[in-house]
Amino acid sequence: MTRTRLVAGNWKMHGNRAANAALLDAIVRGLGSAHFAEGGVECAVCVPFPYLAQVAERLRGTAVAWGAQNLSEHAQGAYTGEVSAAMLADFDCKYVIVGHSERRQLFGESDGQVAAKFAAARKGALTPILCVGETLEERDAGRTEQVVARQLDAVLGKGEFGDAVLAYEPVWAIGTGRTATPEQAQDVHAFLRKRVTPQTRILYGGSVKADNAAAIFAMPDVDGGLIGGASLVARDFIGICRVAERKG
Numbered sequence: 001m002t003r004t005r006l007v008a009g010n011w012k013m014h015g016n017r018a019a020n021a022a023l024l025d026a027i028v029r030g031l032g033s034a035h036f037a038e039g040g041v042e043c044a045v046c047v048p049f050p051y052l053a054q055v056a057e058r059l060r061g062t063a064v065a066w067g068a069q070n071l072s073e074h075a076q077g078a079y080t081g082e083v084s085a086a087m088l089a090d091f092d093c094k095y096v097i098v099g100h101s102e103r104r105q106l107f108g109e110s111d112g113q114v115a116a117k118f119a120a121a122r123k124g125a126l127t128p129i130l131c132v133g134e135t136l137e138e139r140d141a142g143r144t145e146q147v148v149a150r151q152l153d154a155v156l157g158k159g160e161f162g163d164a165v166l167a168y169e170p171v172w173a174i175g176t177g178r179t180a181t182p183e184q185a186q187d188v189h190a191f192l193r194k195r196v197t198p199q200t201r202i203l204y205g206g207s208v209k210a211d212n213a214a215a216i217f218a219m220p221d222v223d224g225g226l227i228g229g230a231s232l233v234a235r236d237f238i239g240i241c242r243v244a245e246r247k248g
């Protein structure tokens with residue numbers, strides 16, 4: 001089963017207009033044009049809301065897609081501070097990250113709310129990147145499969161997964177410099193794969209860098225990466241995209 005690999009950057013709450021311009025220029029230059037997508041890998045950046053216009057303007061017509069890091073589960077209305085799927089679509093976002101562990105842990109997003117956000121994204125013709133992953137405590141207690149199954153099943157219980165993307169992000173590996181071993185990632189990906197379809201892309205996220213990406217992306221059920229810190233450094237992000245390109 002051939003799946004187009006995806007390397008998606010999550011800029012989190014970083015950047016400013018000048019830094020973004022330099023980063024985007026370097027990424028576009030480094031990745032070249034349409035040739036890159038032909039290599040069986042797609043690259044994307046998920047950026048803070050205020051910069052969507054800047055990013056859309058710079059990336060339109062290039063090989064790099066863009067998206068957001070969150071959205072509201074509501075279509076519109078009196079929800080101060082929220083951003084709807086339709087607003088993201090207005091900026092031609094292709095992707096939106098849903099249920100990142102920072103949203104779950106720092107902003108109290110429940111499985112049910114994540115499922116509602118996922119449904120809103122799909123209804124709005126966006127491609128959700130659904131994040132699931134266990135804490136270190138949960139892993140040590142042998143509950144990894146139970147936790148990721150619960151998180152995924154909350155979404156599957158509300159409708160089709162469709163062409164959405166799944167991202168396995170062990171919480172203990174995010175921003176810590178500690179990665180899951182390729183085998184640990186593969187085990188969880190293979191477990192998740194049984195709940196989705198053979199076509200579903202399953203990304204790994206958690207301290208992926210240019211120098212550890214090859215071993216992780218070589219696993220049969222790893223279809224690319226969700227990249228935090230390294231997506232803010234053009235050379236590192238390009239390096240990871242190139243590793244994905246070489247796979248397979």
Ligand code: PEP
Binds near residue numbers: 176227
């Ligand atoms: C993330 O935030 O999704 C992530 C994987 O971060 P990092 O690559 O910095 O661990």
